[in-house]
Amino acid sequence: MREGDVLIGALLEDACLTLDELSRACAVPPDWVVEHVREGLLPVPGESPAAWRFSSRDLARARQMLRFERDFDAVPELAALVADLLAELDEMRTQLRRAGFE
Amino acid sequence: MHFKDYYQTLGVARDATADDIKKAFRKLARKHHPDLSKEAGAEARMKEVNEAYAVLSDPEKRAAYDALGRGYQPGQDFRPPPDWDANFEFSGPGYGAEAADFSDFFAELFGRMGGRPREGGFGRRETRFEARGEDHHAKIVLDIEDAWRGATRQISLRVPRTDASGRVVLDTRTLDVRIPQGVREGQLIRLAGQGAPGPGGGAPGDLLLEVHFRPHPRYQANGRDLLVDLPVAPWEAALGSVIPVQLPDGSRLKVRIPAGAQSGRQLVVRGKGIPGNPPGDLELTVRVVLPPADTARAKELYETMARDLKFDPRAASGG
Numbered sequence: 042m043r044e045g046d047v048l049i050g051a052l053l054e055d056a057c058l059t060l061d062e063l064s065r066a067c068a069v070p071p072d073w074v075v076e077h078v079r080e081g082l083l084p085v086p087g088e089s090p091a092a093w094r095f096s097s098r099d100l101a102r103a104r105q106m107l108r109f110e111r112d113f114d115a116v117p118e119l120a121a122l123v124a125d126l127l128a129e130l131d132e133m134r135t136q137l138r139r140a141g142f143e
Numbered sequence: 144m145h146f147k148d149y150y151q152t153l154g155v156a157r158d159a160t161a162d163d164i165k166k167a168f169r170k171l172a173r174k175h176h177p178d179l180s181k182e183a184g185a186e187a188r189m190k191e192v193n194e195a196y197a198v199l200s201d202p203e204k205r206a207a208y209d210a211l212g213r214g215y216q217p218g219q220d221f222r223p224p225p226d227w228d229a230n231f232e233f234s235g236p237g238y239g240a241e242a243a244d245f246s247d248f249f250a251e252l253f254g255r256m257g258g259r260p261r262e263g264g265f266g267r268r269e270t271r272f273e274a275r276g277e278d279h280h281a282k283i284v285l286d287i288e289d290a291w292r293g294a295t296r297q298i299s300l301r302v303p304r305t306d307a308s309g310r311v312v313l314d315t316r317t318l319d320v321r322i323p324q325g326v327r328e329g330q331l332i333r334l335a336g337q338g339a340p341g342p343g344g345g346a347p348g349d350l351l352l353e354v355h356f357r358p359h360p361r362y363q364a365n366g367r368d369l370l371v372d373l374p375v376a377p378w379e380a381a382l383g384s385v386i387p388v389q390l391p392d393g394s395r396l397k398v399r400i401p402a403g404a405q406s407g408r409q410l411v412v413r414g415k416g417i418p419g420n421p422p423g424d425l426e427l428t429v430r431v432v433l434p435p436a437d438t439a440r441a442k443e444l445y446e447t448m449a450r451d452l453k454f455d456p457r458a459a460s461g462g
Contacts, residue, residue, distance in 0.1 A: 048318055048320050048321065048334050050334050051334075052325070052330060052332055053330065065278055066278045097329055098329055101353065109178070112169070113172060114169075123178075135365075139370060
């Protein structure tokens with residue numbers, strides 16, 4: 042890991058986090074993740090929970106939903122709806138920037 | 144250390160009910176939530192609000208804070224007496240990774256008594272994760288050039304540590320991190336073992352760095368694809384030409400513009416985007432720039448074109 046005093050980071054590629062890793066990164070029990078996947082609030086990342094692999098983007102979304110659920114006592118569906126809208130907003134802002142409007 | 148008035152942070156009276164506190168918190172969360180607010184400093188403000196709510200929403204911590212803070216003014220120099228918390232019983236599960244976001248004042252007061260921030264109703268009082276330290280999260284802002292070449296960046300983190308007397312203090316930790324070439328916006332960099340220490344000698348958690356790119360005047364990135372605006376003269380676009388495009392490492396790539404390229408036309412050069420495995424593409428957007436008609440000669444040239452070309456740019460749209 043170390044090269045002198047410089048830490049070498051590992052790049053997490055798409056579809057690389059297991060259910061346990063995602064849960065741990067969110068500091069939630071795996072059941073929270075399983076429930077949100079089964080309810081369609083997080084993308085379905087594969088056949089069965091043992092084979093699930095999540096991306097960096099999925100982790101960001103899961104943490105964002107957690108914050109909405111925690112800070113506003115939002116029901117999971119509402120937290121997912123807000124996360125969807127923010128993702129769309131981000132996408133539109135990116136397109137505006139590319140088109141030179143921002 | 145300065146005294147923090149959590150009631151003032153939330154804008155509630157000292158005798159506010161639990162319901163008033165919750166309402167005030169939600170109102171401020173709506174205003175400063177980092178996912179919603181684009182205000183500068185929203186994240187820092189939200190941390191203060193979270194910290195105040197972590198204390199005032201917990202009856203045990205609120206009672207202890209009230210007893211200790213009586214007579215103090217915000218910003219006043221403050222030092223809690225030794226063992227001031229001896230008469231309070233705290234049922235929280237310990238000190239959580241999120242508390243790294245909280246102030247020294249919070250750490251001093253609640254560091255050794257279950258001063259964990261709000262559990263949020265996700266079963267966080269469970270003990271199943273106790274064997275391994277929690278993962279920490281941080282954002283790292285890079286330039287597109289860093290993704291192109293790879294880079295070393297220094298980051299500072301606040302990390303809770305238990306001192307010899309069992310009290311939790313917040314240390315500032317500085318890390319030099321090598322950013323691998325080909326990193327993408329939103330991608331995570333995992334630094335294994337650099338998260339919270341594991342309770343009871345368990346393995347430490349990881350530090351997960353989320354990559355963000357600083358806006359660049361010339362380049363934008365979409366994954367590993369590099370998006371570049373390509374200004375061209377009208378004759379370069381009309382007649383076709385070979386134009387050098389400067390890449391983020393300072394090198395130049397010659398790109399052929401096909402004859403008749405209109406403004407907005409996209410040209411893709413496969414594999415010439417941000418290096419990686421696989422590398423991204425270079426996506427060029429042609430932008431035709433008119434030379435100004437600010438000299439007699441320039442005006443004459445435009446007038447010649449107007450006379451000789453019989454060109455109507457609105458013909459296709461019927462306008």
